[in-house]
Amino acid sequence: MNTRPTFAIACAAAILAGCQSNPVSFGKQANVAVVDSSSRAHLQAELTMADYTELAEMVTNKMLSSRFVKSWGKRKPRLILAKLRNNTDNENIRMADIYDRITETLLNSETVRLVDRSATSFDYVVRSELSSNRQYGADGQELVGYKLELKMFTIDGEMKGQWSGTLTLAKGKKSFF
Amino acid sequence: MKPKTSIALAALLAAFVTGCNDSAGVSNPNIRHYQQSTINNANPRVRLVLGSERLVGKIALVDARLGTAGALPRVEVSAQNLTDHRYTLEYMYTWEDQQGFAINDNPVWRRFVLGPREIKSLRSVGKSPDAYSVTLTVRLPDDIFIHQEQTPDKR
Numbered sequence: 001m002n003t004r005p006t007f008a009i010a011c012a013a014a015i016l017a018g019c020q021s022n023p024v025s026f027g028k029q030a031n032v033a034v035v036d037s038s039s040r041a042h043l044q045a046e047l048t049m050a051d052y053t054e055l056a057e058m059v060t061n062k063m064l065s066s067r068f069v070k071s072w073g074k075r076k077p078r079l080i081l082a083k084l085r086n087n088t089d090n091e092n093i094r095m096a097d098i099y100d101r102i103t104e105t106l107l108n109s110e111t112v113r114l115v116d117r118s119a120t121s122f123d124y125v126v127r128s129e130l131s132s133n134r135q136y137g138a139d140g141q142e143l144v145g146y147k148l149e150l151k152m153f154t155i156d157g158e159m160k161g162q163w164s165g166t167l168t169l170a171k172g173k174k175s176f177f
Numbered sequence: 178m179k180p181k182t183s184i185a186l187a188a189l190l191a192a193f194v195t196g197c198n199d200s201a202g203v204s205n206p207n208i209r210h211y212q213q214s215t216i217n218n219a220n221p222r223v224r225l226v227l228g229s230e231r232l233v234g235k236i237a238l239v240d241a242r243l244g245t246a247g248a249l250p251r252v253e254v255s256a257q258n259l260t261d262h263r264y265t266l267e268y269m270y271t272w273e274d275q276q277g278f279a280i281n282d283n284p285v286w287r288r289f290v291l292g293p294r295e296i297k298s299l300r301s302v303g304k305s306p307d308a309y310s311v312t313l314t315v316r317l318p319d320d321i322f323i324h325q326e327q328t329p330d331k332r
Contacts, residue, residue, distance in 0.1 A: 038269065038285045039319070050285040061302040065246035072247065108282070108304045111247045 045144045045171040055148045056101035058165035077123035079112040088132035140174035228316025250303040258291040270301035272308040
C-alpha cells in the first residue's frame with residue numbers, strides 16, 4: 001500500500017491546526033477591548049489619562065519631597081491650588097483631570113489643607129502650567145514634549161519653590177502599506 | 178495477586194494520595210509569594226520583581242533606599258544594565274500598608290531607557306502616610322499594540 005499521500009495529508013492537517021493555536025485576540029465584535037488602565041498605549045501623540053496621572057504625580061511628588069515642604073513637619077498650611085494654565089498647542093487637553101490628580105495626591109499625602117480659590121485666608125498659592133513643544137519629521141514622524149510646572153508663592157508674592165516634570169511622546173513613520 | 182504486584186499497587190496508591198495532599202500546590206494563602214529567580218525580597222519592606230525571566234542576569238535592581246518625604250514614605254531603587262545592549266523598559270511601584278493591604282493609588286507604568294551599563298534611579302513617594310512596604314516591578318514594555326503586532330488579526 002502506498003502510504004505517501006496519507007502521510008502528506010496528515011502533515012498538512014498538522015500545519016493548519018498549528019496556525020489556529022489560540023491567538024491573542026482583542027474585541028472581535030467591534031475591535032474594541034477593555035485594556036489595563038495602567039497601560040501606556042497611545043493612538044496619537046497626545047496625552048492619555050495615564051499620562052495625566054504620571055505627569056501630575058511626578059511633579060506633586062517632587063514638591064512633597066522638597067526640603068521646603070518637608071520643613072513644614074506636622075504643620076499643615078492652607079494652600080490654594082490655582083487654576084491650571086494650558087499653554088500647549090492643544091486646547092482639548094482635559095486640564096481638570098490633571099488638576100484633580102494633583103489635588104488627589106496632595107490630599108492623600110495629608111501634608112496640606114487645600115482651600116477653595118475663593119478663600120481669603122491661606123498661606124500659599126500654587127500656580128501650575130502645562131506647556132508643550134512639537135517637532136515634525138518626514139513621513140508623519142512627530143516628537144511632542146510636555147512639561148508640567150508647579151510654582152509656590154506666599155501671600156506676599158515670594159516664590160518659595162518651583163518643580164517641573166516632563167513627558168515626551170514620539171510618533172513613528174507612517175507605514176507604506 | 179503476587180506479593181510484588183501488591184507492593185507496586187500500594188506504592189502507586191500512596192503516591193496518588195501524597196500528591197493530593199501537597200500543600201505547596203497551586204496556591205498557598207499563607208505565603209507572600211512563591212520564590213522565583215525574578216523576585217528578590219531581601220529587604221522586608223521592598224520587593225523587587227523582574228517581569229521576565231529574560232531580564233534575569235541582564236538587569237539588576239539594587240540599592241533600595243527608604244526615607245520620608247514629609248509625612249509620606251519615599252523609596253528609590255537603582256536599576257543597572259549589566260549588558261552592552263540598550264533596554265527600553267517599564268516600571269511600576271505599588272504600595273501596601275503595614276498589614277499588607279494595597280494602597281489604592283491607581284499606579285501607571287512608567288517607561289524608561291537603560292543604555293549599555295547604565296545605572297538609573299527609579300523613585301516613588303507613597304500616596305498615603307499609611308504606605309509602608311512597596312513592590313517594584315520592572316518589565317519589558319507591554320501594550321495592546323505590541324500584542325497586535327505579535328499576533329496580527331488575520332480576518
